[in-house]
Amino acid sequence: MQPKLYIGIMSGTSLDGIDLVLVSFNSPKLSLLCSKLVPFPASLQGELRLLAEPGNNEVERIGPVENQLAECYAIGVQQLLKQANYQPEQISAIGCHGQTIRHRPSQPQPFTVQLGNMHLLAALTGIRVIADFRRKDMAYGGQGAPLVPAFHQAVFAKLGQNRAVVNIGGIANISLLNADGTTTGYDTGPGNCLMDDWVSLHRQLPFDKDGAFSAEGKLLPDLLQHLLEDNYFQQSAPKSTGREYFHLGWLQQRLSGQEAAADVQRTLCRFTATSIAKALQRPNLTEVYICGGGVYHPLLMADLQQLLGPATVQSSSVAGIEPDWVEAIAFAWLAQAFDRQLPGNVPAVTGARKACVLGVEYRP
Numbered sequence: 001m002q003p004k005l006y007i008g009i010m011s012g013t014s015l016d017g018i019d020l021v022l023v024s025f026n027s028p029k030l031s032l033l034c035s036k037l038v039p040f041p042a043s044l045q046g047e048l049r050l051l052a053e054p055g056n057n058e059v060e061r062i063g064p065v066e067n068q069l070a071e072c073y074a075i076g077v078q079q080l081l082k083q084a085n086y087q088p089e090q091i092s093a094i095g096c097h098g099q100t101i102r103h104r105p106s107q108p109q110p111f112t113v114q115l116g117n118m119h120l121l122a123a124l125t126g127i128r129v130i131a132d133f134r135r136k137d138m139a140y141g142g143q144g145a146p147l148v149p150a151f152h153q154a155v156f157a158k159l160g161q162n163r164a165v166v167n168i169g170g171i172a173n174i175s176l177l178n179a180d181g182t183t184t185g186y187d188t189g190p191g192n193c194l195m196d197d198w199v200s201l202h203r204q205l206p207f208d209k210d211g212a213f214s215a216e217g218k219l220l221p222d223l224l225q226h227l228l229e230d231n232y233f234q235q236s237a238p239k240s241t242g243r244e245y246f247h248l249g250w251l252q253q254r255l256s257g258q259e260a261a262a263d264v265q266r267t268l269c270r271f272t273a274t275s276i277a278k279a280l281q282r283p284n285l286t287e288v289y290i291c292g293g294g295v296y297h298p299l300l301m302a303d304l305q306q307l308l309g310p311a312t313v314q315s316s317s318v319a320g321i322e323p324d325w326v327e328a329i330a331f332a333w334l335a336q337a338f339d340r341q342l343p344g345n346v347p348a349v350t351g352a353r354k355a356c357v358l359g360v361e362y363r364p
């Protein structure tokens, strides 16, 4: 059978830009043909940041931003196809996550919002788009997140071994790929988002490059303890969260104001590592694969290795997938699962009442 080509588009909670991948699926094998990061224009990034904070006359602003997102996604698709030397007619579909601006899975009327005018994306690219992956899972009582565990299971699991995959983006999420073939997982809490907010406040940098700011500070054990006391960490799974919960205000409420800025940064790094490590505690865990931007923070990786040993903590690249592209590949994978009418959610992860085919089709 001819391999099928899919494009995956992910723009995550860090708001650094759009990850695009071109993937060839020749079931059960997949190969990454081309990848690209398209940064957000500063004005769109600013708008998205504001829309992700509740209460800024969002309704009037959402419309234009949805169109601008579609335009940016389409530019990325065109650049990706040019770079890889493919034509739109050769692509089966684009799997597009959209841009999350609100995620409230646990209130009496749960909802999640991913922006992006997917009709416009289909019209601009001439390619079918599969999007709106989260809301069907929610309609069946699920959290609508995390969705990557099904993909992690398909590519990283090995029967007889307890493995874990950890995505450390703005928010961190884990997939536990158990020796018996079952998969569980959830959002563990902040990944890089609080470190990003803190270094931006004190050093006017978008993120703590190579962990330099964290490395200047010392760990504040009382603050670490205080941060870990938040109710989110006591809740049992299924659970998922977002930047509307873990933001700068959340951190500032827990500070005395006497702390040195670098010490807070060091403690935030340990906080992310500890919340992940606590979630992964189990006998006979052998391999932990890390993806997402957190893999480039050396102190975070060292903290994780220290807390999780004797399991090995390594980049997902050792298992054959570059850490920068795991999430975008997952959305290409979810689009091909839609086309094959295969379930995309893992009910044991999201808490949904049933396994569902996820996504909605937008035709050009």
Ligand SMILES: Nc1ncnc2c1ncn2[C@@H]1O[C@H](COP(=O)(O)OP(=O)(O)OP(=O)(O)O)[C@@H](O)[C@H]1O
Residues within 6 Å of the ligand: 011, 012, 013, 014, 015, 016, 167, 168, 169, 170, 171, 172, 191, 192, 193, 196, 206, 207, 208, 209, 210, 211, 291, 292, 293, 294, 296, 297, 327
């Ligand atoms: N060299 C580096 N040193 C330290 N941190 C880095 C480095 N490169 C990337 N990061 C971190 O990774 C983040 C981006 O990660 P990623 O692109 O995985 O997030 P995302 O996909 O937007 O988020 P999410 O998975 O929550 O949707 C940056 O904001 C930064 O904190």
Ligand SMILES: CC(=O)N[C@H]1[C@@H]2OC[C@@H](O2)[C@@H](O)[C@@H]1O[C@H](C)C(=O)O
Residues within 6 Å of the ligand: 012, 013, 100, 103, 112, 144, 145, 146, 147, 148, 149, 167, 169, 170, 171, 172, 173, 187, 240, 241, 242, 327
């Ligand atoms: C609502 C939403 O967009 N959640 C994201 C976010 O970023 C990481 C974590 O929080 C995860 O739950 C999810 O993304 C991945 C792709 C997921 O659904 O698996």
